Amino acid sequence: MSEKFIVETSARHVHLTAEAFAVLFGEGKELTVKKMLSQPGQFASEERVTIVGPKKELPNVSILGPFRSANQVELSATDARSIGIAAPVRESGDVAGSGACTIVGPAGQLEISEGVIVAKRHIHFTPEDAAKAGVKDKDIVWVRVETDGRKAILGDVVCRVSPNYATAMHIDTDESNAIGAGRNQMGEIVTVD
Amino acid sequence: MSEKFIVETSARHVHLTAEAFAVLFGEGKELTVKKMLSQPGQFASEERVTIVGPKKELPNVSILGPFRSANQVELSATDARSIGIAAPVRESGDVAGSGACTIVGPAGQLEISEGVIVAKRHIHFTPEDAAKAGVKDKDIVWVRVETDGRKAILGDVVCRVSPNYATAMHIDTDESNAIGAGRNQMGEIVTVD
Numbered sequence: 001m002s003e004k005f006i007v008e009t010s011a012r013h014v015h016l017t018a019e020a021f022a023v024l025f026g027e028g029k030e031l032t033v034k035k036m037l038s039q040p041g042q043f044a045s046e047e048r049v050t051i052v053g054p055k056k057e058l059p060n061v062s063i064l065g066p067f068r069s070a071n072q073v074e075l076s077a078t079d080a081r082s083i084g085i086a087a088p089v090r091e092s093g094d095v096a097g098s099g100a101c102t103i104v105g106p107a108g109q110l111e112i113s114e115g116v117i118v119a120k121r122h123i124h125f126t127p128e129d130a131a132k133a134g135v136k137d138k139d140i141v142w143v144r145v146e147t148d149g150r151k152a153i154l155g156d157v158v159c160r161v162s163p164n165y166a167t168a169m170h171i172d173t174d175e176s177n178a179i180g181a182g183r184n185q186m187g188e189i190v191t192v193d
Numbered sequence: 194m195s196e197k198f199i200v201e202t203s204a205r206h207v208h209l210t211a212e213a214f215a216v217l218f219g220e221g222k223e224l225t226v227k228k229m230l231s232q233p234g235q236f237a238s239e240e241r242v243t244i245v246g247p248k249k250e251l252p253n254v255s256i257l258g259p260f261r262s263a264n265q266v267e268l269s270a271t272d273a274r275s276i277g278i279a280a281p282v283r284e285s286g287d288v289a290g291s292g293a294c295t296i297v298g299p300a301g302q303l304e305i306s307e308g309v310i311v312a313k314r315h316i317h318f319t320p321e322d323a324a325k326a327g328v329k330d331k332d333i334v335w336v337r338v339e340t341d342g343r344k345a346i347l348g349d350v351v352c353r354v355s356p357n358y359a360t361a362m363h364i365d366t367d368e369s370n371a372i373g374a375g376r377n378q379m380g381e382i383v384t385v386d
Contacts, residue, residue: 076271154345173271177271
């Protein structure tokens with residue numbers, strides 16, 4: 001259980017379908033890569049959208065590519081509360097009955113009746129690293145994170161195992177700030193009585 | 194070690210000196226009680242200020258009374274980052290070299306060269322409750338918080354013991370959101386190996 005992994009902070013972002021992107025940016029426009037992410041094939045794009053809630057809006061929100069089969073907006077609980085959306089803590093893809101919002105792009109806008117979530121903290125594992133850590137897909141674990149002044153052991157962390165992943169834990173900005181996570185922050189699975 | 198205590202969330206707020214209040218609201222104006230807080234004698238006031246940083250401002254920030262001997266602005270790390278202030282994690286009162294900002298009121302404004310902090314998480318204990326929990330003033334402990342979906346054990350929690358306190362743990366909004374704290378959220382000190 002002494003295998004350490006990197007703990008990365010996911011800022012607010014959206015995943016879009018190709019159809020949604022065409023509505024927001026116009027037919028024929030393309031999603032362009034700004035920066036490749038740690039998960040193989042995933043990237044932050046140059047294109048940005050505004051997320052509009054009943055109380056306020058969040059401009060300049062990153063679109064992560066490639067396109068997906070459903071639209072999903074991942075906010076921190078602080079974000080969601082600030083714009084007036086009730087967003088549940090969910091695993092990616094589990095959007096039934098989640099929050100509603102309006103997504104605004106330069107060419108159009110889209111109202112989604114569900115899809116706004118606060119991401120459940122999770123670890124992406126390669127099968128090899130999962131085996132070393134003694135976990136399997138969907139296991140729920142505790143992760144100890146040593147920081148300067150805000151140490152924590154985070155529970156309810158879901159393990160996700162796939163040969164398509166790079167091993168990394170993902171937390172949101174509330175979690176990152178709450179634990180004072182730094183660059184190259186490492187974590188490790190621990191057992192809690 | 195099975196003594197539980199309430200875990201309360203402190204939203205962003207300021208503490209002011211009487212002199213600072215006079216500058217911001219005008220000579221002769223009074224700080225008026227909106228709501229008494231859990232700590233004896235402490236209250237949220239009707240009066241509000243705007244906290245201005247290099248990038249942005251936070252309007253409508255609560256003043257907590259009574260007046261203090263130094264000005265102090267307590268923000269979440271999310272808040273501080275959003276308005277462009279580098280605010281360290283500190284105990285209340287430990288403001289040397291902390292963040293700078295401008296505080297704006299209806300009658301004037303005040304630049305402070307230090308005083309902006311992110312509050313270090315802490316537990317206020319009565320001497321009786323501290324004895325029951327087996328802690329003394331300035332002890333650093335781990336606190337387990339059971340929530341639905343974001344359980345956590347928070348380290349680097351400082352114990353503060355005084356007959357002037359009511360027993361309660363205080364965390365900021367980042368921490369509250371990160372652990373999914375609810376109303377009447379309870380916590381307990383645990384030992385971590």
